Amino acid sequence: MQIVYDYPLYRPPSEANSVIFQVTIxxxxxxxSFCNMYRTKQYAERPLDESKTEIDLIAAEQPWTRRIFLADGDALNLQTNILQQILEYLYLKFKNLERVSCYAMPKNLLQKKDTDLQLLREAGLTMLYVGIESGNDVVLRKITKGATQNGIVQSCKKAKKHGFTLSCMIILGIGGKTYSRQHIIDTARMVSKISPDYLAALTLHLEAGVYDEFMNKYSDTFDPLDDLDILEELDSLIRELAPINPVLFRANHASNIYSIGGTIPQDRDGLLALVDELKHHPEMLRDKSIRRF
Ligand code: SF4
Structure with a gap:
């Protein structure tokens, strides 16, 4: 038997080998305005007994499971006591479980009390993926992110304070040509303040379902970046990042036109050399074999 998922189903690239339980829809x-992921779905929380039934099913078939990802878009929005019960049941059923992760919004983190986050961390929620997109407040407003630079920094610091492994995602090209420079400078500054464990740089890709809305909400002309502009943003981002602790950097999402990775700051020069190579050899773009240090 298999879990019957409510599609579309998304997970970060690094959760490719994880078992997915869809505890929210x-x-x-x-x-x-840029996100088409869940437009076809009405937000809903799965009843606890349904989640437990699916956990029983997979525990019987894959008892060796080490990694679990809780879908959909923000499982952290669940009431703390429900999420706590799910986590406790997962660790009861999967004896080798090492990591449970989910997507989280800055808003979810700000809304949870410190005691709630502590409880969830102790119950075994280990890793959070937070889409921070940009550190520039004008861009954040134009993309209707529902978050400010300050709020994002506070929320991510709160997650780190409670010991969550933090993976942040930003989007290259989301400021268009008008805000490109400020987007990168403010994003690098924000990421440096947060100093997440992982940073993923995605590239803006507008699907048909959200294209008009994105353009309308941008209000002034949005001038999209071409491949070379995106590489310039990537170059500037890598140069400007000054995290307090090393950050494992990846640009290997399906939206990227290349696939690179390394640790900042120690691999900064190597990453910059790779980006420079890509700039001068466009035939290397869209070759998704990862180049890392
Ligand atoms: S928070 Fe925004 S980017 Fe994240 S899933 Fe929801 S709509 Fe998409």
Whole structure:
């Protein structure tokens, strides 16, 4: 028997080998103008007994499971006691379980009390993926992210304070040509303040379902970046990042036109050399074999 998922189903690239339990459906916010992921879904929380039935099913078939990802868009929005019960049941059923992760919005983190986050961390929620997109407040407003630079920094610091492994995602090209420079400078500054464990740089890709809305909400002309502009943003981002602790950097999402990775700051020069090579050899773009240090 298999889990019957409510599609579309998304997970970060690094959760490719994880078992996925869909404990919520869709995204509780669902208003970011660039995001088409859950537009076809009404946000809902799965009843606890349904989640437990699916956990029983997979535990019988794959008892060796080490990694679990809780879908959909922001499982952290669940009431703390429900999420705590799910986590406790997962660790009861999967004896080798090492990691449970989910997507989280800055808003979810700000809304949870410190005691709630502590409880969830102790119950075994280990890793959070937070889409921070940009550190520039004008861009954040134009993409209707529902978050400010300050709020994002506070939320991510809160997650780190409670010991969560933090993976942040930003989007290259989301400021268009008009805000490109400020987007990168402010994003690098924000990421440096947060100093997440992982940073993923995605590239803006507008699907048909959100294209008009994105353009309308941008209000002034949005001038999209071409491949070379995106590489310039990537170059500037890598140069400007000054995290307090090393950050494992990846640009290997399906939206990227290349696939690179390394640790900042120690691999900064190597990553810059790779980006420079890509700039001068466009035939290397869209070759998705990862180049890392
Ligand atoms: S980007 Fe994240 S928070 Fe925004 S609508 Fe999409 S899933 Fe929801």
């Amino acid at each position: 869709g995204c509780s916010y669902n208003k970011c």
